[in-house]
Amino acid sequence: MNEQVARDVVLVRAIETMDRKHEILSDDDRMYASRSARELAEWQASDSKSAVTIDHFLQQRSEQILKRLSERMPALRAFLRRGVGSTSLSAGLPLLALLFGAGVDRISDPHRVDLLSAPLLAIIGWNLLVYLVLLAWLFVPASNTGWASAGIVRHLAAGALPRKLPSTLTAALVEFMAEWSRLCGKLTQLRLSRTLHLAAALFAVGAVLSLVARGFLTQYVAGWESTFLDAAQVHTALSVLFAPAAWLFQLPGFSAADIEALRFTQAASQALTQAVSPPSAAGGKRWVLLYTATMLLLVVLPRLVLAAVAHWRARRIAANFPLDLEQPYFRQLRGKMGGPAGVLRVLPYSFTLDEARDRGLASVAAMLLGEQAQVMLRPSSGYGDEPVDALGGAALIDPAISLTAVLFNLAATPENENHGAFLEHLLRASPRGVAVLIDESSLLERLAAQAGGRSRVDERIALWQQFCAHHRATAMIVNLLEPQARPLDQGAA
Structure with missing residues (x-):
């Protein structure tokens, strides 16, 4: 899907995820959007004689939902009409650079060409320095947004937050803006690079055009003056500076004597003493x-050239936006469009599930992967067992598995040498990632009648969350006896 479609899809996901009480989109709204999207996607596929894809379904569904919301909330319309990218900055900054460049050489005497012109030498020197920095940047590990700050990327990617919206929708837009700026950070950086390179080129073009244009109306006098440099040093510096252009365009050279003769103080002295x-x-x-x-x-x-390369890379990303459609939210929608049911593979660690908790696990799978989701429950791994032996040779890379989750018991205290080693092995062996489910039901049963039991549960939850964050994973607290007590965000895994 292209960038605009991906933006609409991510926005709808944020709205549906944050609208847990269905205040903005009712069940009927969601069912109607899914049914209409399925029919439109099927019609589109039959017209093009191709198979129905999740991309077509998501595009049609997001269009249906956003159209309905914009009709209900006019304040949202302007936000939805905002196109991808920042056209005003892309066009305005290069134009301003051209105008400023046209006036930069007017700082000096307009009737002479200064061989050591500070504005022109500064333009050349600055750009040569930029090239060196860009070359060095290739060997520096890039961050999420590269050289551009997160605030600039967020503003350029998502824009400003509209006002006069319901609180739930406002929270959803805040979530969307944060997520979208993360997803299109690379694209925004490329567009900003393209704009800056084009602006730098037009700045130099403006300076050159002004210099040449004034030459038709003004008689230039060439020369130079310096307190610290002599003619030989100026000749050496200018020879190096002008060598590429002189060689490529076959322009006439100059000698040290020519440079000495063009010194303004020397010429003025000769004019006074020799009457020349x-x-x-x-x-x-x-x-x-x-x-x-x-x-x-x-x-x-x-x-x-740099602007053209950045433009080409940006167009490639915008035409085929890298949106991960294997996330649980999209797996749920895949089931609504008639796709295969999702499969949640659960790997318990030192945790044996009874019948009631097994049913609760099925409810958790439905939250993550849709109502038709299936559960593949693996045998529990023993406490302290080696991860490879505990998994019994199970293949963690399986295209038939929608999501793999490791299940811990909140009643247990996390240990790096046991729980941590097991989790680290799963994360290394699963390129698509692993969800971490932590069941609180056992600990709640044990501490329910005790004074301060709830606070002790919260302390243990914080401990597990800190433990998982240390291992670069996100802890999702579940209650397998009462799954609805801990509703999971559809995009959480």
Whole structure:
């Protein structure tokens, strides 16, 4: 699916997940959207003579839900109409850069070409430094958003939060904006890079155009002056700077004597003592051409190439947005479109389930994978057993399994050498990840009649959550005797 469809799907998921009491979307709304989406997806598939895909179903369903919500809540309409990407920044920043570049060379004398022009040398030097930083950045491990801050990525990706909405919908939009900025962080960074590269190129173009355009109306006098540099040093520096452009475009060179003759103080002294005219404008054209060719070669062309590469990469991601459709929320919807029932594989650790808790596990599977979900309960692993021996050779990579979950008992105290070793083995051996379910029912039964029992349960929950976070996993607390007492978020796993 493309970026716009993925954005709508993620937004609908946030709304449905946060709307636990069905205040925004009733059961009828959800059933109607699913039924209409299934029919439209089937019609679309038959028209194109292809199979019904989850992408088509999710697209149609999200369109149905968002259309209905926008009709009920006008304040949401503007947020939904906001397109993906930031077109105002993408177009406005390069245009401003072009205008600023056109005025940068007017800082100096408009009637002369300064061989050591600070604005032009600064443009070239800054861009060369940027190229070095970009080259070094290739060898630095990238973070989630790269060089751009999380706040900038969030604003560019999700925009501003609309007002005058129900509290539940506002919470859902906050959740969506955080999730969407995470999902499209790489795409936003590429678009921002494209804009900055294009702006840098147009800034240099503006400076060059201004320099050349004024040459048609003004007679330039070429020269230089410096307190610390002599003619030989200036000749060496300019020879290195202009060498690529002079070689590529076959422009005439210059000698150290030419540089010495163009010193403004030297020319002025000769004019006073020898009664000769000040430096002529004959050489002005040559230096304008050298600076123009150098700017095009070292700034404009590389920046345009970098902008084109970023644009191409961004278009690839936007056309085929990487949205994980194996999450429990999408597994539930796959069942509503007539897809295969999800399978929850449960690996208990030092925990034997009775009949009542086994039924509760089926309810948990329905929360995660839909009403038709099935449970594959593996034999319990013994306390202290080696993870490989405890699993009995079970293949953790199985395409028929929708979700693998390890089940712990909240009554147990987590230990790194036992529970932690088992969890770490599962995480390493399961590329798709492992859900962590922690049943509180046994501990609640034991402490229900004791004073302060609830606080002790909360302390144990906090301990397990900290333990799982240390092992880069998320603890989901369940109650297998009363599953509805701990409703799971559909996207939690």
